[in-house]
Amino acid sequence: MKVKQFRYPADNLGYLIYAEMTAMAIDGGAAREILSFVEAKDLALRYVTNTHGHMDHTVGNKALLDRSEAEFLDNNTLLKDKAIELEGEEIRVYHTPGHTSDSVTFHLENILISGDTLFNGKVGRCFSGDLKDFLDSVKLLMEFPGETIVYAGHDYVEEYMEFAKQLEPDNTHIERFLGKYDPAHVYSTLDEEFKINPFLRFNDKKIISILQKRDLPVGTEYERWESLMSLM
Secondary structure, three states, rough: EEEEEEEEEEEEEEEEEEOEEEEEOOOOOOOHHHHHHHHOOOOOEEEOOOOOOOHHHHHHHHHHHHOOOOOOOOOHHHHHOEEEEEEEEEEEEOOOOOOOOOOOEEEEEEEEEEEEOOOOEEEOOOOOHHHHHHHHHHHHHHHHOOOOEEEOOOHHHHHHHHHHHHHHHOOHHHHHHHHHOOOOOOOHHHHHHHHHHHOOOOOOOHHHHHHHHHHOOOOOOHHHHHHOOOOO
């Protein structure tokens, strides 16, 4: 299976997962571009779905469904089935609440499509209000191999790297990451995230020291996570 990234209208990122004959759109706000790509590749759009229910991610659903014979996979279906099959290959679905209570992450081969749960360089805001669930979701994603590619729901790379530099100005990995940043293809690996993303480093001694200097609680893992999230 292959993954094609689509930007809309400015910083949202949607995705098309496709095989030889069929495809699935995730957060398909770039509906026109997705449908053009599907037609050019002689594919059938089989499924339309979302990482979560925020309108900026669902805005393309109607156009995609109206102009194809695709089936809509709602959140209940995703969480019940926990996997989607496309031409005999499996796309796993993980419930990753935190940004919203309905957030999910899709996993295929060495790729995570993480919506607004895990960004490239940061995590999403906790609109659900449940920081404990959010921590559990982030820890789940951290368990995947380091070479796993992270495709997020927005391109906030430059903004978030500026935040990371302010927090940790001597982190040389940040400039290296920015040096390979390409707005036409936005991604990171988990290995890179472990070096540049302070929100995955709540157990890192350096991050703990930074939090201590700000008089923020660091006694437990959850307190460190809560302290980091308070900096947003």
